Amino acid sequence: MPDATAPAQDRIRETVEANDVVLFMKGTKAMPQCGFSAKVAGVLNYMNVPYKDVNVLDDMDVRQGIKDFSDWPTIPQLYVKGEFVGGCDIITEMTLSGELDEMLEAKGVAFDKDAAEEIRKHNG
Ligand SMILES: N[C@@H](CCC(=O)N[C@@H](CS)C(=O)NCC(=O)O)C(=O)O
Ligand code: FES
16 A cells, blocks of 8 residues: 555545556455355456455455545445445456456456366356
């Protein structure tokens, strides 16, 4: 995150503007601390999507601030190109429907299409 002393809304905005894909989550992409965060990070990791993980458990202002930013009450929250996409339920649904692939392609974010197909094959 940018300057830790800046207001949370400013830091959040800077972070989603500076990174094509950002996942606000509990824990880290390598060590998620909640099943909902683990599920979304797991999909992104498996699909080889380059993304920044922000651990909201490290900063209570960001934990609350991200809910205000998106007007969405829970963590995880995925942002692509500055836009809020969804939480665990939405990302799971979009992964299985192929919508996530379409959205990433439309926004020019690289990912492993075969891995996405693998997820669908095993969860269809
Ligand atoms: N149905 C939600 C599940 C996520 C969820 O319920 N998160 C809760 C528990 S981790 C949450 O963020 N609560 C507020 C908080 O812990 O700050 C989704 O699709 O993302
Ligand atoms: S931390 Fe308990 S459900 Fe996410």
